[in-house]
Amino acid sequence: MTKSTIPPIRALVGAGLIVLFSLGSAVPLLVEQYKVHQHADPARNDQASFFEARMAGVRQALPLHGTIGFLTDVPESSGRSAVLYLTQYSLAPRVVADNTLLPLVIGNFFSSVPSPVLLEKMHLRPASDFGNGVVLYQRSGDR
Amino acid sequence: MAPVSLLMAMATGFLVLRLSVLGDRDTFRPDPASVVFQGALSFGLGVGASSLLYFLWLLGVGAPGKWYPFAEVLLLVALAGTWAMKIARAREPDGAFSGRKEEKARGDVWSRTVTGHFLLILCLATAVGVLISLNRPHGNWDAWAMWNMKARFLFLGGDRWKDLFSVVGELHLDYPLLLPGWIARWWYYAGGDGVLFPAATSLLFLMATAGLLYAALASLAPGHGGILSGICLLGTAPFLREGASQYADVPLAFYILATIVLLLIGNRTGRGGYRVLAGISAGLAGWTKNEGAMFLLALAVSHLAVVGTREGIRAYLRQAIHFFAGLAPFLAVLVYFKWSFAPPSGAVFTEGLVATLGKVLDTSRHYTVLASFLGQFYLFGGPLYVVYFLLAGRGGERRDATSVRLPVLLLALMSVAYYYVYLTTTAPLEWHLNNSLRRIVTQMFPVFLFAFFLRARTPAPVSETSIPPAGKPRGRNRKRGK
DSSP states (O other): OOOOOOOHHHHHHHHHHHHHHHHHHHHHHHHHHHHHHHHOOHHHHSHHHHHHHHTHHHHHHSOSSSEEEEEESOOGGGTHHHHHHHHHHHHTTSEEOSSSOSSEEEEEOSSOOOOHHHHHHTTEEEEEEOSTTEEEEEETTOO | OHHHHHHHHHHHHHHHHHHHTTTOTTTTOSSHHHHHHHHHHHHHHHHHHHHHHHHHHHHHTOSOOTTHHHHHHHHHHHHHHHHHHHHHHSOOOOOOOOOOOOOOOTTOHHHHHHHHHHHHHHHHHHHHHHHHHHHSTTOSHHIIIIIIHHHHHHHHSGGGGGGGGGSOGGGTTTSOOHHHHHHHHHHHHHTSOOTHHHHHHHHHHHHHHHHHHHHHHHHHSSTTHHHHHHHHHHTOHHHHHHHTTTOSHHHHHHHHHHHHHHHHHHHHHOOHHHHHHHHHHHHHHHHHOTHHHHHHHHHHHHHIIIIIHHHOHHHHHHHHHHHHHHHHHHHHHHHHHHHHTOOOOOSSSOSOHHHHHHHHTOHHHHHHHHHHHHHHHHHTTHHHHHHHHHHHOBOSOHHHHHHTHHHHHHHHHHHHHHHHHHHTOSSOHHHHHHHHHHHHHHHHHHHHHHHHHHHBOOOOOGGGGGOOOTTOOOGGGGGGOO
């Protein structure tokens, strides 16, 4: 059986448009990602990588299982939830609960650590300071 | 051990595929499209089966210890043994699937040009995928916040993997576990939770989707639809971005596409095995993401509408039984997961009738949703397809026109359903649209391309004249032809 072929010029124009579109779409993305790769350090540019490095010390110190509390100086308007989720990702399979009522509380601070008076009110005392604003607290009376 | 474990999973998928459609020599012929078809499906089915097995092991036995690999090997041996026995016993009937033979058009300048460009785009897409993975080794937000975080619980959590369901609820604990289960399994064989494995999974699904799309069209449609669709898929920046982001949307897109392709091959060959495979694939779509449930509902309606109206209810029921046989085990696990572990997820029907009706009647919300839909249509190259269709027109054969009804109706139903979800969402509308619509389009994009190139004319290769007429498979296939 012989099938009719489409008019070559129209077919070629259509296919040519597809070729141009694919190049026009993929090449700028390649250039963009190449530039990002050249000028950025994933440990700084990528939030998750940044937190992985930041939480490495405390990850070693904590038991593999269990639930720990969470404290940060980042307000909700500046991305408090993101800090909580990134802390959870970095510390998994431990559960990070959004409160300070547990025996162990992880503090993740970026501009200032809580004052001793505030910690006293929350019945928290520093157990280990891992630097870069990462502090592990213990609830008073808990071991 | 990690590469071997990938090959083990693919071998499992391959054996499931071959056992389901034993003796279909037309589909399993030694040409590039067929090899790519089998490779892509083997990967998708293997990932799904392995992920499910890992989850079931966690559920029934606990943390995978030294015995887990034996369970996988046992499954593999059982499948291989069954396959070997069936081959030995059965006098294999010739396949009835009148897929097109390899189009020998290598001398054609056009064929060489378009194939060369496809290879160029393939290289570009691979480079983009690798760069995105290097720039964001843990993936984008949802990748680390949901999929990879859950995988860590499944792998590192040991017998306390269920602690996962105690983390903050905003991290979508109701989402099913295909990706986390697969990644945890891969980490188990690798011996550590390296970032390479989620990134590799993401890229493999991207390539498998492109491969399946190419191979399905190369087999089912005349001309260069397969290669052109591959160029379109891998040459669309938003799809590429999503494909390398370690999200679950491209894996879901893969299973949606596989379901449709397998259903259409099943209809053309009359082989129930393809419909069983389509059911498995649809079940894996449901096990990938909550949107998979929306797909299952839309598929049930569109399949009934297309097959029921054309072939009658009895024919539909016969097909549906095959399909459900594949779907049922995965649906059972999904229902168990939702019932036992997943907290309720509420995006719809949570505000009451009056508030929902108020949103439906709010014209500004319609405008916002429509504008966002049109924006995504533009970003994914929508105008290109309009212009292409105006230039090239319709092609294919009468059966292609029939085949295209299922994916078109499916896409239409899914679009309407998502339109309603956005219209009535309890989340801030603009935020919801900005954060999810691109991913929804990503999930549907490969099926759109499949339907488009199944129907649109493409430049015909030289050997087009060898294609048999629709419904009349040649030679030995005639007896089983449909």
